[in-house]
Amino acid sequence: MELRSELQSGRSATESDGDYARLAADILSRAKACGATEADVVVADGQTLSVQVRVGAVDRLTKAREKRLGLRVFVGKRSATSSTSDFSKESLERLVSETCTLAKTVVEDPTSGLPEANQMATDLPDLDLYDGTVLSTENQIEWAKRGEAAAFAADERVTNSEGAEFESSSGRVILANSHGFIGSYNGSSFSLSVSPIASDARTGSMQRGVWYEVQRKFARLASAESIGREAARRAVRRLGARRVATKRVPVVFDQETAGSLLANLCSAVSGYGLYKRASFLLDQLGRTIASDLITVYDDGRMVGGLGSRPFDGEGVATRKNTIVERGVLTSYLLDTYSGKKMGLPSTGNASRSVGESPSVGPTNFYLVPGTKTPEQIIGSVKEGLYLTELIGFGINMVTGDYSRGASGFWIENGELAFPVEEITIAGNLKQMLKDIEMVGNDLVFRGRVASPTVKIAEMMVAGN
Amino acid sequence: MTEAVQLATFGVTEADARHVLDRLSTRDVDYADLYFESRVAESVSMEEGIVKRAAKSISQGVGVRATVGEKTGFAYSDDLTKKDLELAADTARYIADSPKGTRTVPVPVHRRPAHDLYPVDRAKAEVATPERVALLNEIDAEARRYDPRIKNVMASFNTEYKVVVVATSDGVLVADIQPLSRLQISCIAEEDGNRQIGSFGGGGRVGFEFYRDRNRHLEYAREAAREAIVNLSAVEAPAGVMPVVLASGWPGILLHEAIGHGLEADFNRKKTSAFSNLIGQRVASEVCTIVDDGTLPFRRGSLNMDDEGTPTGRTILIEKGILRGYLTDKLNARLMGIGLTGNGRRESYQSVVLPRMTNTFMLAGESDPQDIIRSVKRGLYAVSFGGGQVDITNGKFVFSASEAYLIEDGKVTRPVKGATLIGNGPEILKKVSMVGHDLKLDNGIGTCGKDGQSVPVGVGLPTIKVDEITVGGTQR
Numbered sequence: 001m002e003l004r005s006e007l008q009s010g011r012s013a014t015e016s017d018g019d020y021a022r023l024a025a026d027i028l029s030r031a032k033a034c035g036a037t038e039a040d041v042v043v044a045d046g047q048t049l050s051v052q053v054r055v056g057a058v059d060r061l062t063k064a065r066e067k068r069l070g071l072r073v074f075v076g077k078r079s080a081t082s083s084t085s086d087f088s089k090e091s092l093e094r095l096v097s098e099t100c101t102l103a104k105t106v107v108e109d110p111t112s113g114l115p116e117a118n119q120m121a122t123d124l125p126d127l128d129l130y131d132g133t134v135l136s137t138e139n140q141i142e143w144a145k146r147g148e149a150a151a152f153a154a155d156e157r158v159t160n161s162e163g164a165e166f167e168s169s170s171g172r173v174i175l176a177n178s179h180g181f182i183g184s185y186n187g188s189s190f191s192l193s194v195s196p197i198a199s200d201a202r203t204g205s206m207q208r209g210v211w212y213e214v215q216r217k218f219a220r221l222a223s224a225e226s227i228g229r230e231a232a233r234r235a236v237r238r239l240g241a242r243r244v245a246t247k248r249v250p251v252v253f254d255q256e257t258a259g260s261l262l263a264n265l266c267s268a269v270s271g272y273g274l275y276k277r278a279s280f281l282l283d284q285l286g287r288t289i290a291s292d293l294i295t296v297y298d299d300g301r302m303v304g305g306l307g308s309r310p311f312d313g314e315g316v317a318t319r320k321n322t323i324v325e326r327g328v329l330t331s332y333l334l335d336t337y338s339g340k341k342m343g344l345p346s347t348g349n350a351s352r353s354v355g356e357s358p359s360v361g362p363t364n365f366y367l368v369p370g371t372k373t374p375e376q377i378i379g380s381v382k383e384g385l386y387l388t389e390l391i392g393f394g395i396n397m398v399t400g401d402y403s404r405g406a407s408g409f410w411i412e413n414g415e416l417a418f419p420v421e422e423i424t425i426a427g428n429l430k431q432m433l434k435d436i437e438m439v440g441n442d443l444v445f446r447g448r449v450a451s452p453t454v455k456i457a458e459m460m461v462a463g464n
Numbered sequence: 465m466t467e468a469v470q471l472a473t474f475g476v477t478e479a480d481a482r483h484v485l486d487r488l489s490t491r492d493v494d495y496a497d498l499y500f501e502s503r504v505a506e507s508v509s510m511e512e513g514i515v516k517r518a519a520k521s522i523s524q525g526v527g528v529r530a531t532v533g534e535k536t537g538f539a540y541s542d543d544l545t546k547k548d549l550e551l552a553a554d555t556a557r558y559i560a561d562s563p564k565g566t567r568t569v570p571v572p573v574h575r576r577p578a579h580d581l582y583p584v585d586r587a588k589a590e591v592a593t594p595e596r597v598a599l600l601n602e603i604d605a606e607a608r609r610y611d612p613r614i615k616n617v618m619a620s621f622n623t624e625y626k627v628v629v630v631a632t633s634d635g636v637l638v639a640d641i642q643p644l645s646r647l648q649i650s651c652i653a654e655e656d657g658n659r660q661i662g663s664f665g666g667g668g669r670v671g672f673e674f675y676r677d678r679n680r681h682l683e684y685a686r687e688a689a690r691e692a693i694v695n696l697s698a699v700e701a702p703a704g705v706m707p708v709v710l711a712s713g714w715p716g717i718l719l720h721e722a723i724g725h726g727l728e729a730d731f732n733r734k735k736t737s738a739f740s741n742l743i744g745q746r747v748a749s750e751v752c753t754i755v756d757d758g759t760l761p762f763r764r765g766s767l768n769m770d771d772e773g774t775p776t777g778r779t780i781l782i783e784k785g786i787l788r789g790y791l792t793d794k795l796n797a798r799l800m801g802i803g804l805t806g807n808g809r810r811e812s813y814q815s816v817v818l819p820r821m822t823n824t825f826m827l828a829g830e831s832d833p834q835d836i837i838r839s840v841k842r843g844l845y846a847v848s849f850g851g852g853q854v855d856i857t858n859g860k861f862v863f864s865a866s867e868a869y870l871i872e873d874g875k876v877t878r879p880v881k882g883a884t885l886i887g888n889g890p891e892i893l894k895k896v897s898m899v900g901h902d903l904k905l906d907n908g909i910g911t912c913g914k915d916g917q918s919v920p921v922g923v924g925l926p927t928i929k930v931d932e933i934t935v936g937g938t939q940r
């Protein structure tokens with residue numbers, strides 16, 4: 001679930017933006033007094049209510065409110081970061097002084113520092129990321145129960161359940177730095193996930209199906225029933241899965257697995273992997289890295305987007321970057337530090353978890369859809385794999401070597417013939433990106449990274 | 465340090481804790497607990513020959529829980545005033561749907577944890593940053609000295625110091641101090657445009673001196689460099705079903721994925737595990753005996769007590785191939801009517817307790833590791849792995865080799881590129897035909913994820929032969 005990252009933006013009923021702005025200003029001035037030449041402060045707070053039901057009864061109810069403050073200081077070219085959930089005056093004072101001391105113990109890094117003052121975001125548009133709808137506990141329980149009940153009702157082979165979970169969260173992020181920048185935004189999310197289990201009465205074998213949806217606006221959430229029915233369909237269709245013989249075939253990645261492939265591309269173009277020489281896309285800017293059907297954007301300002309934000313983790317304005325244009329790599333994803341390392345400006349992709357130095361992350365990273373329906377793509381395959389699930393971590397980002405556990409459906413003469421499992425697919429990401437020969441028209445944002453269905457000309461499928 | 469002193473470090477008195485437990489224990493509540501946690505984590509990291517980053521994080525809070533039948537009500541707070549505790553208690557017991565507390569819980573009995581497995585001095589755990597910086601600098605130099613083809617060294621040293629106090633409605637008040645540290649190194653090797661990565665690391669519930677003892681840190685550096693250099697000459701991995709010999713130690717990740725998760729009690733109570741109803745049945749060959757043991761001194765997966773205050777223990781999961789038991793927490797043990805094994809764990813005060821593994825390993829057998837390799841005509845010898853994953857419900861699991869070799873006519877020959885191995889949990893261990901006498905535990909790098917919660921774990925394995933498993937390479 002993507003939801004966890006949303007918790008980093010928090011909202012509190014008790015503290016106003018003004019209180020946190022004063023807190024941040026106070027900490028910045030204390031850091032200066034302790035010898036910091038530059039500093040920035042992030043404050044995040046939020047609340048979450050999550051209910052889980054299983055087989056019609058409430059299984060777990062979790063309610064929480066949390067807050068966290070992160071500090072980064074620079075003493076010349078040395079830097080350190082710290083974070084705390086304890087906002088008491090004496091604790092924060094100690095944190096500031098310890099962080100400055102810590103910075104003085106590390107080695108000088110000539111590349112370090114805040115972005116230049118003139119790079120700070122000046123326009124902070126409302127990206128429609130927040131919905132103040134407050135759902136009662138009973139209402140959330142009802143949603144989860146309806147989702148799970150729909151899964152049970154959809155098919156008699158659905159006999160058990162890992163449960164259904166409804167979660168709502170909202171929060172706020174405030175960032176301030178010693179250039180005088182201060183910005184804040186609110187965010188919210190509402191999600192339902194349903195995980196029914198289907199069983200084969202004859203063999204006793206079981207399969208789990210999962211379906212979910214996440215939206216920033218409660219009103220945009222699909223019905224609990226439709227999510228539950230889709231989860232049931234996904235569980236039931238896996239029943240009777242078997243292995244296939246080892247062979248090279250075309251592989252059609254569905255939306256979910258194509259999204260995972262796109263996430264691999266996203267990692268490969270992230271600044272930190274590149275300057276450490278730990279990416280398979282080293283020195284490829286301006287070169288063809290994928291088939292000419294591939295155009296990829298990262299858009300930090302998509303209205304209502306799950307990965308949208310007006311400024312990044314360093315206060316730099318977000319924007320829409322073209323990452324790949326008709327197969328040519330046109331931009332990396334960079335923050336200030338990795339950008340300097342690559343001799344390029346930040347692309348507004350600093351991602352900041354409160355207690356850590358910035359790293360690079362996508363905002364809304366997606367593959368532009370093509371014209372073919374998923375059915376047309378499957379229809380183009382004489383014999384091959386329709387991939388619906390990947391497991392494991394068999395990806396070497398340094399070399400692009402790719403080998404993962406897979407399940408899905410075997411395609412025969414353009415149609416899904418039977419479910420398959422306990423197989424692997426293998427290749428190399430460099431070649432796989434170039435071998436994409438069809439792109440679907442079915443782009444749907446279910447998280448920060450999204451892709452339509454894609455077809456790869458050929459991969460090795462290992463089975464029995 | 466006595467338990468009361470540690471509760472006081474959270475600014476909470478014993479009377480407050482009892483008051484909140486009383487408030488939680490409404491008529492229908494079976495069990496309630498408070499989990500106070502304070503955690504200080506520090507890290508330093510190095511790349512490009514520079515120790516660039518130092519970070520410190522402090523967190524403190526309380527998790528409050530009430531269970532009623534199968535239901536759990538849970539709330540947490542990072543503020544610890546009496547009012548915050550009461551608020552959390554009212555949220556947690558909401559689930560009980562019954563009138564306010566009139567019951568009084570038993571007076572807590574002070575207890576010390578049953579074990580003292582990691583007596584680490586706080587002063588040693590919190591070694592000064594300059595010493596950590598020096599350690600990383602030596603690692604960088606050692607890895608580069610190992611081979612001039614090593615072009616970048618990335619190393620990080622992380623420590624955490626956790627103080628927990630558990631107060632329960634069944635009358636337990638118990639505290640533990642849980643130090644944990646880890647040194648992790650990755651090297652990038654380059655030769656004629658071919659770049660490869662190698663990684664190695666280790667740690668445990670140990671102090672800083674552990675890493676300098678016998679220059680362990682330099683050995684780690686050489687191992688990471690060696691793996692990167694070996695991979696420079698790796699050929700494409702084979703695809704299909706073949707015999708695989710797993711080296712001793714970290715390849716025990718096989719056990720963690722193939723059977724460990726499937727034996728956690730929650731999945732079995734819900735009957736959503738491929739192992740449901742298999743107690744007493746054969747799930748492995750006769751040469752396999754597998755245990756989960758949280759009581760090994762200084763190990764990353766060890767604990768003096770679990771996060772519900774239950775002493776950790778040694779649980780036999782599989783005995784000579786027969787499935788013997790599950791790993792439990794209080795909720796699932798009660799609902800299933802089985803005993804506590806001390807496996808109730810949580811990532812932090814912000815997360816609920818789940819049954820989790822500690823150190824999971826197979827006991828040594830009788831075969832000579834060399835004989836095991838010699839018995840294979842054509843297959844794979846897998847020495848080191850990245851991560852693994854399992855689908856509990858259908859039992860399919862994967863784990864991905866990061867250093868592996870071909871076995872040809874009983875001899876280890878060429879290194880092959882990383883490949884994922886896939887199998888079926890309840891079936892795979894039936895195909896283990898030889899078990900070496902060389903049981904080794906991993907070096908202390910494992911982190912297990914479940915329901916979004918990460919906890920430190922250990923694994924171990926003697927050299928074993930799996931007669932057939934699917935290897936996900938690219939070559940026929």
